[in-house]
Amino acid sequence: MFLLALAVVCQSDTILQGQCETGWVSGPYPANSCYLFSVATSTWSGAQQFCRNLGGHLAILDSMDEIMWMRGVRSFYPQLQNTGQVFVGGFKESGSGQWLWQGNTTNYPILASDWGVGQPDNASPGQSCLALFSKRTDRDWGYRFDDFWCSRSIPFICEKTVPRCSAAALE
Numbered sequence: 001m002f003l004l005a006l007a008v009v010c011q012s013d014t015i016l017q018g019q020c021e022t023g024w025v026s027g028p029y030p031a032n033s034c035y036l037f038s039v040a041t042s043t044w045s046g047a048q049q050f051c052r053n054l055g056g057h058l059a060i061l062d063s064m065d066e067i068m069w070m071r072g073v074r075s076f077y078p079q080l081q082n083t084g085q086v087f088v089g090g091f092k093e094s095g096s097g098q099w100l101w102q103g104n105t106t107n108y109p110i111l112a113s114d115w116g117v118g119q120p121d122n123a124s125p126g127q128s129c130l131a132l133f134s135k136r137t138d139r140d141w142g143y144r145f146d147d148f149w150c151s152r153s154i155p156f157i158c159e160k161t162v163p164r165c166s167a168a169a170l171e
């Protein structure tokens with residue numbers, strides 16, 4: 001009876017721990033995170049708004065473990081392998097030039113970074129948004145960090161955390 005009650009409560013919360021909505025990929029950093037890989041393209045700010053409308057934000061890869069996990073994701077997401085750059089949630093603060101992750105309520109410094117060879121290069125006329133540089137037909141860029149033009153429209157990755165079954169639901 002307890003198990004049945006638990007299942008009902010969790011279903012009413014929509015999502016069980018470790019499960020993501022259809023179209024989202026479950027990730028381990030944190031354990032209740034989900035990622036949406038959009039092959040539809042947008043500018044960086046447009047992508048951020050798209051992700052927020054879904055209850056998330058552009059992906060924040062705030063540990064080397066998460067960065068390396070994300071590098072591996074493309075192996076089972078072939079549609080993202082040859083797209084060139086893919087936006088994630090980092091940006092370069094104007095003025096300070098510091099690279100930050102943009103959360104929903106606060107920004108914080110990018111501490112673990114994985115810049116590709118020669119990046120960031122701030123290519124003309126300036127690049128202030130963070131992308132992962134995926135494989136193109138000519139060579140494999142390793143899905144590492146690249147500063148990119150914010151106003152270009154490219155694919156992007158959303159991230160959100162999903163509710164766990166509350167402790168109350170376990171009682």
Ligand SMILES: [Ca+2]
Nearest residue numbers: 121122146147
């Ligand atoms: Ca660049």
